[in-house]
Amino acid sequence: MRLRNISVYVLLVLCAVVMLFPIAYAFSISLMDGKEVLQGHLLPREPSLENYVAAFERIPMMTYLLNSLIVALLVMIGQVVLSSLAAFAFVFIDFKGKGLIFMLFLATMMVPWEATMVPNFLTIQSLGWLNSVWGLSVPFFALAFGTFLLRQQFKTIPYEMYEASQIAGISRFRFFCNVVLPVSKTPIVTLSVYSFLTTWNMYLWPLLVTNTEQARTVQIGIKQMQSNEVASDWGVVMAAVILIIIPTLVLLFAGQKHLQEGLTQGAIK
């Protein structure tokens, strides 16, 4: 038994080292100065934060971070609001065609984003939303996955509670705000974390709809560094990389349990 446990631990450590190596390595590089990087050291002799300072000075890092933050927050709020409204309708309101509309929602998950990106770009362009937070966020407010996640949760609320509120004369919307939402904190948090993460990490769409330094999000900012004099200054590049993954890693660690449960629920369905 002991032997088995030890070999499991050994395997675990090996795998963890391999998996985390790129991240740890990037972090290490970000603390080195240019010479050490070219010399191929694994660890910095004198770790320093000058690369991070350089990242903020040489590229509009702050702008990128702020843009990403705003857009991610917008999408997070938008997705939670729209998904919860839609889920509420599916669970608590009975009307003809509900099944059909539900099927349509399901179908939207089948459409690959790329099949819509060209007309979407043109739409955003004609709305004058290029290089704006709206162009970056609004198209994503409707989320079938989020709707289903919250629908699963809302279904666990006893229908009698709703009927009681109706008899008491409370409006549907009141019931929605004061009963349904507070009770569903966990899946809402899960959805928020998921929304924030995926929006922060978005690449293709921001690439299409932004072309000014002011409007860029952090992911495209990283790409810009390639065609920049900074490109060969790998220490600074890695510092930027570390900067952009910190928020998502932190979120991931904080919400890990919730995320895992939420995703598994979806899988079992």
Added chain:
Amino acid sequence: MKSIQLQQLAKSFGETEVIRGIDVTIEAGEFFALVGPSGCGKSTMLRMIAGLESITSGTLRIDGVAANGMKPSERHLSMVFQNYALYPHMTVEKNITFGLHTKGLTKLEQRERCLQAAETLGLTDYLKRKPRELSGGQRQRVALARAIVTEAPICLMDEPLSNLDAKLRAKMRSEIRQLQRKLGLTMIYVTHDQVEAMTMADRIMLLNEGEVQQVGKPLDLYNKPANTFVASFIGSPPMNLVNVTRQEKGWMASDGRLFHPNALTETSQATLGVRPEQIKPADEDVTFYAELKNIEVLGTETILAFDVGGNEWLAKWPGQWPLTVGEKVACYVDPKQMSLFDTNGQRIEPRQPKLFEALEVFQ
């Protein structure tokens, strides 16, 4: 058939002591019931015997051999889980024979044993079905079949009937008992239902909060409960209890009623216990009068509720009695059937006849 010995067996989860030093020997071929309320540690004990839970201290002996470090498969036992643990993706037949290959049986032998067990439990027609197509009772029997097909001398059962409805439970109680007798298994049966324990077991061990309350034959626990916990756990409705103080003439409750149990003791405070079925309608001797608070007529018996010393007592009278609430009825209790417990809840033994008492003085 194998015997099982627990020597000062104890279990802690971190700082929390769940089971405190238990000593008991389970005889080969015995039907031994582990009973107790939820959280008393009975399932943990069973799992320690099975090897699914580690033993913190003490020794477990199977047939005299220390088994603490043995893997579950080395202990030659079979186990039936509360939720049956049936593999949903395998047929009934595959469920029953799963794992038999480790015992070195050929495919033919495996199938033979499976057919035998299926016949014993009436599952022959269901061998090709999947668990989700079976009813609760049928699934239970598949779990049983899987246990007996291993021909292991020891069989462990963890609340196997708790998911069945009352009628099916009663039927399965008898079936399991007969099966155990027929196959000569040493069976350790965990349950929270004292009726199951009373009706099925050769001996019962009653646990509460990790400590043994009493071990003995069912009727011993019924007639001579070792403490007030056993007294209230065994029997339905449970034993009536009331605090009494020793007086010149006998033991008096707070409402002035006097009782005369046969008990040998020096103490002046005690708890008196009488079972509902031991309170009978009085013919000539009247032990006390009861003012009825409530009457439940069940057809086979009538249950009377009344106050004694501030506690609500129940009396179980056979047959149908035309009584009304508020009526005063005369009750009789045989002193031999009264139990007395000291201030710690422990049983005070009945008084020996005066003759022997006198003889003792001379020894």
Added chain:
Amino acid sequence: MTVALPREKVRTRLSDAASGLLYLSPSIVLFGVFLVYPLLRTIYLSFFRTDTQGTPLEFVGVGHYSTLFTSAAFWQSIQATVGFVLLTVPLTILIALGLALLANEKLKGMGIFRTAFSATMGMSVAASSVIWMFMYNPSIGIFNRFLEAVGASGVQWLLDPQYALLSVSLATVWMNIGFTFLILLGGLQNIDRTLYESADIAGTSYWTQLRAITIPMLSPTLFFVGIISLINAFQTFGQIDLLTKGGPTNATNVIVYAIYKDAFINYNVGSASAQAVLLFIAVLLLTWLQFKLVERKVHYQ
């Protein structure tokens, strides 16, 4: 005597329908504008020759489609896509499964390892790609340094047509393990523990239990992960854009990148739309196939 019902109690079916649609309307509107309309428009545009602004100029029917099917570049991007999918999907699932099995053991400190294995889920494609780009760097990248240290010669990981797809695939596998691991771990943890305990009492080995209990009971999760991974693989873009830009010599020109290039660099919107339609059909077909063929073997409770 009539009893007056409170007005709130009287809900006509019409008002229910109106209410329902009200709650659904934001989602419906956005789906309509940004999903349904563009999809239909893409299909529409695929039949036209367009100008650089995407305005249709001339109806060409299936012209784009036939051009594509006879174009070597198109088949190359199909090849790159298929190769990429074959390289990444099975490997990701296998490795993630192995890690999930390891991380599911009841040992102390498992939380740390679980966090470690799911870490790549918190990395964006851009960030991961830049790190891997650095590691693949022919002169200072760590892979070539290691090769040189053991006496082998360095490899042009991203510039050699032989290695480019492999390199991108490896980076992608790493990126996707976090998510896949989390889902598979969740599936493993949902398996009833008593099934294993019963097997332990019977004395079956770890591998028997893995084969006979774990995999069948995990099959719904595996199926889900398979579909998601497959769909995701077909939509790969970011790492291509950062690592190879579709090269060298179109070796990594997977289909989404090809669409992007056609639409936004070559301004050939009609042809790009046709490719997008083909992609859509392919994904639909594959998912349908998966459901038809594999779902039968999935054991639902």
